[in-house]
Amino acid sequence: KAGVTQTPRYLIKTRGQQVTLSCSPISGHRSVSWYQQTPGQGLQFLFEYFSETQRNKGNFPGRFSGRQFSNSRSEMNVSTLELGDSALYLCASSLILGRTNTEAFFGQGTRLTVV
Amino acid sequence: TQLLEQSPQFLSIQEGENLTVYCNSSSVFSSLQWYRQEPGEGPVLLVTVVTGGEVKKLKRLTFQFGDARKDSSLHITAAQPGDTGLYLCAGAGRSSGSARQLTFGSGTQLTVLP
Numbered sequence: 185k186a187g188v189t190q191t192p193r194y195l196i197k198t199r200g201q202q203v204t205l206s207c208s209p210i211s212g213h214r215s216v217s218w219y220q221q222t223p224g225q226g227l228q229f230l231f232e233y234f235s236e237t238q239r240n241k242g243n244f245p246g247r248f249s250g251r252q253f254s255n256s257r258s259e260m261n262v263s264t265l266e267l268g269d270s271a272l273y274l275c276a277s278s279l280i281l282g283r284t285n286t287e288a289f290f291g292q293g294t295r296l297t298v299v
Numbered sequence: 300t301q302l303l304e305q306s307p308q309f310l311s312i313q314e315g316e317n318l319t320v321y322c323n324s325s326s327v328f329s330s331l332q333w334y335r336q337e338p339g340e341g342p343v344l345l346v347t348v349v350t351g352g353e354v355k356k357l358k359r360l361t362f363q364f365g366d367a368r369k370d371s372s373l374h375i376t377a378a379q380p381g382d383t384g385l386y387l388c389a390g391a392g393r394s395s396g397s398a399r400q401l402t403f404g405s406g407t408q409l410t411v412l413p
Contacts (some may be wrong), residue, residue: 188341215399227342227387227403240400274341278399287332288389288401290341 186211188277188291196297202263205294209256209277215239216258217288218250221272232278233258265298272296302326303390305404313412315377320407322388323370329392331371332401333362336385378411385409 189208197203209216217240218230229242233252250260262269272295276288303324312318322331330349334342346355348364348371355362359382361374371388385408389401 190341217399217401219401219403226405227389227401229400229402232399234399242400272339276401287330287344287347288391289344290334293339293341295339 188275188289190273190275190291190294192294193292194295194297196299197265199265199267199298201265202261203265203296204259204261205273205275205296207258207260207275207277207291209258209275210279210289213277213279213289214256215278216252216256217276217278218258218260219274219276220244221274221293222270227274230260230273262296267298270296270298302402303388303404305386305388305407307407308405309408309410311410311412312378314379316411318375318378318409320373320386320388320409321370322372322404324390325369326390326402327368328390328402329368330390331364331368332389332391333371333373334387334389336387336406342385342387375409378409380411380413383409383411 191206215234217232219227221227231250232240236252247263252258272293274293275291278288306321332347333345336342346362351366351368353364359376363372385406387406388404
């Protein structure tokens with residue numbers, strides 16, 4: 185069974201530009217979450233999509249957005265990039281274990297560098 | 300303020316030694332997961348604990364979920380260089396949050412020297 189696939193693996197962008205990252209979840213998983221990982225803040229939750237709808241959102245500015253397609257693939261977009269947006273962006277594909285439990289499987293991440 | 304506090308933050312030990320990593324919170328979680336992450340890669344799920352007091356073993360790794368489901372520990376017996384990595388705990392289903400939003404600890408960077 186294929187794992188979570190994130191593309192591209194590496195990106196270098198200039199301040200002010202926008203970027204789109206892609207995530208293909210594990211087959212059959214309908215929940216996709218995005219996380220930002222930086223040395224200073226660790227792993228922080230961005231948002232989660234389930235059945236093409238954003239269900240939860242973390243404490244990030246509106247420049248960070250996402251969407252999910254009918255095949256559960258997801259994209260996240262960051263507009264007007266800032267130097268502080270440099271990070272490893274991780275996508276997690278989740279298997280819902282009942283009403284309150286989640287088991288998340290992560291992709292390899294996209295390393296975004298803003299210069 | 301970190302909702303999940305991990306300790307220690309850094310740990311460097313010799314091959315063959317034992318170690319314990321702690322993950323503590325004032326919040327109750329429905330489940331807790333442990334991950335290991337290599338540099339430049341995504342976290343890899345090691346285990347999920349769900350029931351308060353639950354103990355799970357994965358070869359030389361022993362995971363425990365506290366009775367009140369607020370804390371957890373990871374114990375490694377006879378550590379090997381291949382155990383080197385960043386260990387992360389993550390809670391799901393926090394009382395005031397969504398079940399599908401994981402709250403991560405700050406991580407424990409483990410280095411096992413040969």
